[in-house]
Amino acid sequence: MTAANDEDLALSRRAAGGDTVAFAMLVEKHERPLRAFLTRTFGSDAADDIAQDAFLKAWKAAGQYDGRARYSTWLTRIAWRCRLDSPRRHRAELADEPPSESGAGLSAEIGDMLARLTEAERASLVLCEGHGWTHVEAADLLGLPLGTLKSTVARAKAKCRQMWEGADHG
């Protein structure tokens, strides 16, 4: 277990005992990567709602974090489940709309690329290429077989490369 995991485990145990200050420290530490992942994967409109739901669930389930996985992995898993349960997801699927990237702090170029990928491709690509997750961690989060996850990342990357080269970078 790493020192960061030890620190997060200690804070999470304090949060499980009702210490809201300890939990606020966890929120401060982890909101940036979580919201970055959610924004790139689902768009900025949904990201903050999902992040808030995820932190609220993490607060309620603080006693269940055992420090074996990174806190960020555990939290992202909760956020992913929040998204799966979210009514907004069903509305978005019905409308078949790509996530809006406006105002999300993304360059227009990467925003356009991500908007042309499927949700699973976006999530896989962001986690593995941008957040340094291993393929095993990402496959576990997304509920995909490892081989499928690897091919999803490769396909997403190939699509992005094609768009990037098409924009006179190649």
Next chain:
Amino acid sequence: MADEFDRFLSSALAPEEREADRAFVARVQAAVALDAAFHAERRAALRTAAIQTVALFAVAAGLVLLGRAAPVADFFAESPAVVLAALLSGFGLLVILFGSQSSHTSAGQMFSASHFNDLARLRS
């Protein structure tokens, strides 16, 4: 070996470097405080209901035992009007007791509704 595209992709997809978003942290803290208050209120309502139920059974058991005692049973046999008055009093007591319980429940429901309204407001 990472080419220019790989470097572009990893830097574009990495979380941006910035300080913690205090406004977001405050929103989460407010939601947590609201949730904690809601659960404290619900626990208090359940405790009150449990105490009232136990008290009700204790009073009922006491009355049954009292009514079985020979002098009291004989008195009730001779004076049915007193039995009727006692039953009506008991019924009145139950009405008051359950009336107060339902007002507690309504307060809990109102708190619950305002809890979800507050959560919705925190999000906007």
